[in-house]
Amino acid sequence: KLPSIAKDSPGNWKATHLSMSFPEILHLRKQLISHVLLNYVPDIFLVDHMPHGAMGELLPALEAIKHSRIHTQVVLGLRDILDSPEVTINRWQAEGAYDAIERYYARILVFGMQDVYDVVEQYQIPQDQAKKVFYCGYVTNLATASNAQLVRARYLADKSSDTRLIVVMAGGGADAYPMMSTLIDALPKVLEDQDCIVAVVTGPFMPTELIADLSQRAEPLPISMMESVNDSLSYISAADLVISMAGYNTTVEILRMKTPAILIPRAGPSAEQRTRARLFCDKHWVDMIDPDELTPEILAQRISYHLRHPIESNRNAPPNLDGAAAAARLTLLSVLASKNGKVLPSPRLISPPQWAGE
Template structure:
């Protein structure tokens, strides 16, 4: 018999990675789906993004802002805005997290990406939840970093111990056919047995996306499509997610734009993202104004422009990549060069399956970029696996199954 419920169902999400939009987008999608599946519930996200509540969200969802920090290298962190020492900022974050866990009293704690939190900041709160009624879940994208780096850092920082000691379940936002998480990252036997693959988490396909495949469970079943009007000059949209480290990719595209335009007639729309430093944006804008085939802006005006592009050139972050697959938009991925190998691994593995094109970030000379863009405009891609794109509903259905005293709903498919 389940514990007596003291309040409405509550989901608490811990999300740490403040200078990217992918984690924020993914956790916002999961919170909204939780509230759809459990009407009248509450969802609270602990996040350190400088943008705060960047994405629109559902009634019942709110954010608690932590002081922002960023990763400067493997196992190395620094404060983003405060002049205080990192030690002081980390201590403040640790206390805020523990207080939020105690006062919000969640039924489910969903930890995004880091089982122990940045530099172990989550461990005190996890210890307080032991023996508590809360169901503690780690939500993890399938590709974290180079396996050797992950094994060394997780061993040094106590992540494996946290995984084994505190978590009831692990949900992988990905596919075992792409990467076997337990094997690649050398997980202990206990957590390996509590691991389930939910599929890739994405939103609804954009209504203007020109897909060849049907829609299933709110996500497109394929990403291969041909240009609808081969006589029209192609549109290449260049996006950078948050954009904090996207300047080399953007500069490489501008170097190649004139040559691509001469060969294909393509026009370029570049979106720098909100985190690109202003001086870098100003430099790219000056260069773009000298190229009549390019238009540069800070933020995208409507996802439909991306969904209907003939080609999207993008970094290889999880969220951007999966939504491109979901919309069926041909993509050329240019992963960041470091400090993490995550994007390079994702781009390579997805390209091996014919889902995307990719260009090594060490090859950003104008000729190499131009050849890659021209090749991507003329080479069809293979459909992505449809069932692997239903992670949003699958993951949340597993979460809500632990709300024993809350009535289950007969849910309609999300997006058609």
Template sequence: MPGHEPRLLIYSQDGLGLGHMRRTSLLAGEFLSTLPGSSALTISDSPLGRFFPTAPGHDYLKLPSIRKSGPGVWESVTLSSTFHDVLAMRSSIIATAVEAFDPHVLLVDHMPHGAMGELLPALRKIRRNPVKIILGLRDILDAPEVIKRTWVNEGAIAAVDEFYDEVIIYGSRDVLDVATEYEWPMPVAERLSYSGYVCAPTSQNRRPLPSRHTKRAEGDKLVLAMAGGGADAYPMFSSVLSAASHRSLRSGVRFLMVTGPFMPTADRLHLQSMARGLPVTLVKTVDESPAYMSAADLVIAMAGYNTTVELLKTGTPALLVPRNGPSAEQRTRAKLFAGRGWVNWLDPHELDQDRMAGAIVASLDAPNASLSGRPGPDLRGRQASVQRILDMLGERSPFAELQAVPT
């Protein structure tokens, strides 16, 4: 093992979203709090850099940003260089950082071989060292036929088989059996464990929420609409604004809309224009989004992993509007969670005023998820994932009772 303080290196190809960044930040923070004096370094390409608060001992290495514009098609976000040149630069930076940081654990988020195979040189190099290589995956990736095809064709399955010691699934097998659903071969399936869903710890030092965002008359209900990064959330928000003027919602309901940092400026300005004269407050971002979820009577959100599990933790009634493609991930999550009575959901093809207004009214009248009497989700994924990492290193931890559940 390396002769220095415990070190965790995280690779995350985050693109233009917030989900992967949020999840990896939570896991790094848990690792650092469990092993005081340790270090965590995240290699990511998010244009926002340190968007979320970070723990002492955690730092970021920013890669030139790229994005996927189609199946197997990538492009540079900012640099004018060719994608080939940008990819070569990213791969070199990653390999150099892996060698220099000399981690005890490499935790790879979502893409086992990296974007277009950029992680493979680093994996080949680090595999010669006494280091544990772990793949962390949310449970729902895409439609099974898509994952079965792309993970074989792009070399992802081969990379897991060759390089990885373990695959931690940030979810529950009883919600979705990853190995069965995606038909992974036995050598890969045998490395899976399930941690439960990863969500943030409850803050002990929450500041009062700004009254300008949450002000309402006595008896009024507050509907919070949010969408993570917000890059493709305009259809959902415009539908909510249309519903806000519906006869069934003209009184007794106020709306707070958090558009997200990645919503195009033109879309945000148009939503602001639509909101004039309505009981709507529209903001770009908020601190402590779980606190706003808890304060609301209903949360309307897209069905991204992090937003959804944070909602489940609060128990606030939720209406999910999954992304309308190209991936089936959000639609699948919304349907599976709704089938367990955890949320309500609305098909993204049914966002006309009447359907949205009807869904809001029905969801406001729905019982709190925590009071429904149905079995709730396992939300201990943050602790259990880090416990599993420490178990592989032979380290002791105060979370010994939160073992990941093997397949």
């Protein structure tokens, strides 16, 4: 396993466990990555998120692959929204990502939809490189929501038939306190018109003192607090309404379950969640409240509205949730083509085709 690092801000990283300076741990990670690749000789080297790695840590390995006799196909996997275009472009220019894409990568798999967020246009990928870009669709948890009925029964079994279940979640929860605090303040107003049970999943990374504050304030209300759940899909499926931050995994799970949702993205420092929430709202897949506009009054109003008028999915433009299957098909075909000494497969062999260069 590579020694762990964490991102402080765009372009700034630190070691999380080892007592080493970042230049020292960067050097170690470069050596380990190169050594493993050149000795293991994989058919595919799938790079996630950063074409050059953290602070260019992949460049020695990529250069070694290019000048060796091994036939490893180098593929980049990207969430569609990384940050604002301005921040992403500036970091990619400063860290050599555009040069890396041109020099080393055979394909770029975008885990999103071009008509939602055009990565080529937004990140100014040169047109001669756009032919490498394939929009797979969104990658979602493939498990089934097998316990949805049990979850619903756990909270509503002894309640009246018109009682609604609201599920509130925020991934790791490190910055979820403002959203959950506002929900607690908003709920009394909601309860004036609608009986509800609220299941709040704080996330494992919310500070304990903030969890204690939320738990104390929630005690007189019909709120059940928990740190985490093992089956988030079942909770999302069981809910009449989900209130969530706007991380990639949770929002795509919400789309898959087709549960009405209000997204409240994190304020920053990255623009990723705000952008995703706005674009998904524009598609009428979810509702959103900007964190700068979040008040108990506004949240109560939106909750009450959606419990009375659940969001109906936009049937004319449903989300493509086949990203995992599309990426797997393309990767397999690329391996087979490489082993047979052929060119990479035509985009028309992959269904549904969403190729940026066509």
